[in-house]
Amino acid sequence: MQTSVETPDKFSQTTVETAEQLGLTADEFERIKNILGRTPNFTELSMYSVMWSEHCSYKNSIVWLKTLPREGERLLVKAGEENAGLVDIGDGYACVFKIESHNHPSAIEPFQGAATGVGGIHRDIFTMGARPIAALNSLRFGNLNDKKTQHLLKGIVHGIGHYGNCFGVPTVAGETYFEDCYNTNPLVNAMSVGVVKVGQTVSATSYGAGNPVFIVGSATGKDGIGGASFASANITEDSVEDLPSVQVGDPFQEKKLLEACLEIIPTGALVGMQDMGAAGITCSTAEMSAKGEHGMIIHLDKVPTRQQNMKAWEMLLSESQERMLIVLHKGQEAKVLEIFEKWDLHCVQIGEVTTDKSLKFYMNDVLEADVPAESLVLGGGAPQYHRAYTEPVYFEKIKAFNIQNIPDTLHAQFAAERLVKLPNIASKRWIYTQYDSMVGAANASTNAPSDAAIVTVKGTKKVLALTTDCNSRFVYADPHIGGQIAVAEAARNIVCSGGEPVAITNCLNFGNPYDPEVYYQFVHAIKGMGEACRKFNTPVTGGNVSFYNQSPEGAVYPTPTIGMLGILDSIEDRLTLNFKEAGHLVYLLGRSRNDINSSEYLHKLIGIEFSPVPHFNLEEEAQLQTAISKLNKAGLIQSAHDVSEGGLFITLLESAMSSGLGFDVHTNANFRKDAYLFGESQSRAVVTVRPEDKEKFEALLHGLVDATEYSVRYEKIGTVKGEHVVVDGDDWGKVSQWKQQYDAAIEANLA
Numbered sequence: 001m002q003t004s005v006e007t008p009d010k011f012s013q014t015t016v017e018t019a020e021q022l023g024l025t026a027d028e029f030e031r032i033k034n035i036l037g038r039t040p041n042f043t044e045l046s047m048y049s050v051m052w053s054e055h056c057s058y059k060n061s062i063v064w065l066k067t068l069p070r071e072g073e074r075l076l077v078k079a080g081e082e083n084a085g086l087v088d089i090g091d092g093y094a095c096v097f098k099i100e101s102h103n104h105p106s107a108i109e110p111f112q113g114a115a116t117g118v119g120g121i122h123r124d125i126f127t128m129g130a131r132p133i134a135a136l137n138s139l140r141f142g143n144l145n146d147k148k149t150q151h152l153l154k155g156i157v158h159g160i161g162h163y164g165n166c167f168g169v170p171t172v173a174g175e176t177y178f179e180d181c182y183n184t185n186p187l188v189n190a191m192s193v194g195v196v197k198v199g200q201t202v203s204a205t206s207y208g209a210g211n212p213v214f215i216v217g218s219a220t221g222k223d224g225i226g227g228a229s230f231a232s233a234n235i236t237e238d239s240v241e242d243l244p245s246v247q248v249g250d251p252f253q254e255k256k257l258l259e260a261c262l263e264i265i266p267t268g269a270l271v272g273m274q275d276m277g278a279a280g281i282t283c284s285t286a287e288m289s290a291k292g293e294h295g296m297i298i299h300l301d302k303v304p305t306r307q308q309n310m311k312a313w314e315m316l317l318s319e320s321q322e323r324m325l326i327v328l329h330k331g332q333e334a335k336v337l338e339i340f341e342k343w344d345l346h347c348v349q350i351g352e353v354t355t356d357k358s359l360k361f362y363m364n365d366v367l368e369a370d371v372p373a374e375s376l377v378l379g380g381g382a383p384q385y386h387r388a389y390t391e392p393v394y395f396e397k398i399k400a401f402n403i404q405n406i407p408d409t410l411h412a413q414f415a416a417e418r419l420v421k422l423p424n425i426a427s428k429r430w431i432y433t434q435y436d437s438m439v440g441a442a443n444a445s446t447n448a449p450s451d452a453a454i455v456t457v458k459g460t461k462k463v464l465a466l467t468t469d470c471n472s473r474f475v476y477a478d479p480h481i482g483g484q485i486a487v488a489e490a491a492r493n494i495v496c497s498g499g500e501p502v503a504i505t506n507c508l509n510f511g512n513p514y515d516p517e518v519y520y521q522f523v524h525a526i527k528g529m530g531e532a533c534r535k536f537n538t539p540v541t542g543g544n545v546s547f548y549n550q551s552p553e554g555a556v557y558p559t560p561t562i563g564m565l566g567i568l569d570s571i572e573d574r575l576t577l578n579f580k581e582a583g584h585l586v587y588l589l590g591r592s593r594n595d596i597n598s599s600e601y602l603h604k605l606i607g608i609e610f611s612p613v614p615h616f617n618l619e620e621e622a623q624l625q626t627a628i629s630k631l632n633k634a635g636l637i638q639s640a641h642d643v644s645e646g647g648l649f650i651t652l653l654e655s656a657m658s659s660g661l662g663f664d665v666h667t668n669a670n671f672r673k674d675a676y677l678f679g680e681s682q683s684r685a686v687v688t689v690r691p692e693d694k695e696k697f698e699a700l701l702h703g704l705v706d707a708t709e710y711s712v713r714y715e716k717i718g719t720v721k722g723e724h725v726v727v728d729g730d731d732w733g734k735v736s737q738w739k740q741q742y743d744a745a746i747e748a749n750l751a
Contacts, residue, residue: 013039022049028383035375043313043361043369047376050279050317051286054547057382060513061545064526072539074502076198080378083124083204083275084192085541087503089567091460094198096130099138099191099468099507099563101546106188110155114188115163116249116321121192122169123275126258127324129202129265130194134455135164137174137190138468138507138561139431142183144423144749149178152186154750160190161434166251167258171435173453175468178423184551189507191563193466195457202265204284205272206327206353207292213351214333215281216340217257218322221306223248225317253322253345260343261324267339269332271353276323282316282376284325285359289373290380295358298351300368312361312368327353387513389520397610398477403596406606408672413732415605416649419678420738422604425646426745448576449658451493451642452566463574465499465566471645472557477598478613479521483528483560485613485682488621489644490564491536495625496640496685498575498632499566501536506543506562511555513547521558529560535618536625538564575632577641578658579688584638584720587697588648590624590684591713592668594675600645601678615681619710624683627704627712636689636697643684649677649727651686656725657739664726665718677727688720 019029022045032040032048040048054060070079076086076094084098102117118135125132137160142149164171169192206213264270272292274284281303285296300315310318328336333349340347354360359376361369375381409415419425437447448454452467469490475482491501506529511518533540543563549556568574596602597612631637643651656663667676675681689697701714718726725732732738 014042014045018042019045022046023053024049028052031383035372035381041369043316044371046313047282047316047369047371051282051376052382054513056278056283057378058545059383060385060387060547061508061522062378062384063386064523065545067526068530068540069533070540072503072537075539075541079540079542083127085503085505086128086201087541087565088198089457089462089464091462092198093457093460093462094196094201095193095464095565096125096128096196097191097193097505097563097565098124098542099189099505099561100544101507101509102188102190103185103509103546103549106156107185110152111159112248114156114159117188117190118160118163119167119249119251119254119321120277121190122167122254123277125192125194126261127202127204127273127275128196129200129262130196131262132169132192132194134193134453134466135169135171135191136453136466136468136563137171138187138470139174139176140182140187140472140556140559141176141178142186143180144178144746146183149183150750156186156188157431157434163249163251165436167255170437172437172455173466173468176428176431177472179473179557181554181556184553185549185556187509187549187556187559189468189509189561191468191505193455193464200265202270202273204274204288205292206288206296207294208271208329208353209294209355211271211330211353212328212333212349213296213298213353214326214328214347215303215350216260216324216326216347217345218250218253218320219304219306219346220315220318220323221320222310222314222318223320225314225319249321256343256345257322257324260340260345263339264336267332267335269328269336271327271329273324273326276325278319280316280318280320281325286373286376288325288327289357289359290377293357295354295356295373296351297354297360298362300361300363302348302350304346304348312363316361387519388516389523390516391520392517394610398612401608401611403594406596406602409674412673412677412727413730415601415674415678416732417741418605419601419646419650420653420742421745422600423746423749424600425650427743428746429743430747430750449578450497450574450576452497452499454497454574456571461570463568463571465494465497465568467493468561468563469493470559470561472559473598473603474613475521475525475560476557477611479524479558480528481613481616483525484532484618485616486560486562487529487532487536487538488616488618488682489642490562491538492621492625492642492685494564494566495628496575496577496642498573499568501538501564501566503541504533504538504562504564505541506560508543508545509549509556509559509561510547511550515555518555525558525560532618535622573632575637575640577639577655579655579661579663579720580638580659582661582720582722584688584690585694585716586663586665586718586720587687587689588684588715588717589627589687589712592671592676593679593681594672595679595681596675599647599678599680601647601674614679616683617710621683623710623712624685627701628685630704631687631697631700634700636693636700637687638690639688641686643686645680647678647680648686653725653738655686656735657742660723660735661720662722662724662726662735663718664721666728668715
């Protein structure tokens with residue numbers, strides 16, 4: 001393409017005030033001037049404002065993200081090298097997976113905000129050449145009795161279900177919590193998982209002078225302009241004015257884009273491919289060019305648009321959905337054009353690759369922007385900050401908690417009946433029934449209940465175990481230990497489903513990083529996560545940081561959501577949580593403690609907001625998981641379910657409700673009854689054992705005892721029996737009655 005060469009300096013120059021209005025600092029403005037050797041024009045400054053925003057550059061988090069373990073035997077690429085993590089699962093296949101947030105858009109326009117979050121994370125998967133086979137999510141809302149929360153919940157769930165169901169990828173698992181701190185700022189974390197044959201992935205790179213650059217997929221509009229900057233600011237009453245920053249999604253268009261992109265890969269025509277998410281054309285051209293150490297000339301007037309007379313900066317910052325940037329080997333254009341024409345999608349050459357490592361953007365042959373690609377991207381010219389942090393003042397209230405001031409309940413049944421109806425514990429049936437968990441036939445045969453989702457991989461015997469986990473109240477109580485627990489619970493859910501934990505992706509949701517107390521939460525959560533990942537050999541493959549989840553009322557709970565991948569060699573290794581037969585013995589693995597810290601029981605029923613994190617020890621957790629894995633491999637346990645929210649009683653009840661079988665259990669008189677039944681101390685699981693396997697089961701556990709204080713304890717607490725719930729000889733009613741209350745609680749609030 002021939003171009004006339006104009007200098008951006010002829011356009012009106014910007015000032016430090018302009019930079020600050022765009023969210024940049026005075027120091028950053030000076031840094032940009034030094035990079036360019038001149039004052040940037042408005043278009044260029046707008047590009048830096050989005051690329052150096054927190055959402056794109058991780059400028060306030062990258063120094064700590066680098067401390068996380070990012071290498072492992074199964075990892076085929078290091079974290080940050082590609083759009084998503086790539087893990088070898090064996091049999092010639094790899095798994096591509098990632099989790100990201102779409103919090104701010106969902107707070108303003110819940111349906112489209114959530115829907116485009118789902119679409120965006122799926123594009124991260126198939127831009128690498130993998131076919132998405134499963135979706136998960138992690139959601140946080142405010143008080144369920146609040147009308148605004150109900151509006152957000154309905155819109156967000158509808159958006160997730162609509163996009164995923166239409167796109168044809170099953171939603172197989174997730175989690176939902178309700179806490180007052182999320183009233184203004186809900187969290188919407190979406191995870192996608194895909195599979196690809198090893199060696200058939202596509203890189204987000206660009207090289208080869210003269211190679212053509214194409215934009216493919218949907219036309220570009222004004223929706224989503226400045227979305228990355230919008231995601232890098234607190235939510236206030238005025239945020240509704242930023243509604244144009246919310247993208248609009250079309251799952252049917254994305255389905256066509258998926259098929260077209262996967263179809264062009266075998267042609268050999270591709271040099272590289274990158275989806276257009278945050279910062280749109282700016283980000284995709286910059287990241288591909290920086291990775292390939294080349295530049296590009298782009299003609300913006302060639303870009304298909306939905307509105308007339310769009311300005312250069314609007315086109316560069318638009319986050320319109322269902323678009324990709326692809327670079328082809330010169331001479332291979334015809335076969336690619338034919339494929340996209342077949343799928344009725346735009347496929348338009350907008351530029352070419354150059355050797356000078358700069359991005360030059362033209363509009364009608366007038367140069368609108370000229371910037372070094374490397375200067376825009378993470379790890380290149382984008383700033384990296386070390387923020388100050390201080391211990392939160394509220395820790396003093398946590399330290400003042402004393403369990404002795406809380407009387408042990410004398411009415412355990414009454415407490416249990418209230419507990420089962422709490423929104424954080426009650427069935428999320430109203431939510432998950434709106435998601436198609438079987439579309440595409442990716443999910444393992446029966447959707448049998450287990451602590452992690454079980455997904456088969458066609459063409460191989462391998463099975464994936466997938467989960468999203470984070471108890472944010474634990475992280476609030478102690479960011480370091482809470483960060484460890486988030487990883488440990490994810491691993492425990494994988495192990496209790498018969499899998500081996502392999503790797504994680506994370507979505508780190510926090511308040512304003514310029515608040516030293518918020519930044520303390522972030523730093524210590526990262527430290528805890530890193531320690532747990534090293535312990536369980538689950539390196540970090542990538543993810544997303546979402547700061548500024550903060551309203552005038554304050555920050556949300558620190559919420560480092562963990563998306564974990566596990567592998568089963570065969571579906572025969574699968575463990576489920578439901579009781580199997582009457583007469584099976586019920587065991588509690590792990591140590592009981594007089595611990596009600598940060599439990600749903602203490603927080604919601606007793607009304608104590610500040611208490612320490614529940615007991616947790618990494619070595620103790622590791623030994624529990626090893627024991628469960630060995631018991632499963634030996635065929636000595638019939639079900640497994642980890643003890644989490646609601647404590648031992650809710651764990652037992654969930655196993656019972658999934659099967660319709662009751663249980664007869666006794667509590668341990670050495671502990672407070674409320675702590676034994678409802679406490680949430682970690683590293684515990686309920687398993688069931690056939691009577692004929694009792695001796696082998698106990699012998700195997702005895703063989704694991706290594707005389708350390710962390711060796712696995714076990715306790716036979718009862719039997720699977722009848723259709724009633726019996727505790728310490730008292731009949732607490734039929735399982736079916738409990739299930740009715742459990743299933744109806746959230747729906748009753750939404751009626």
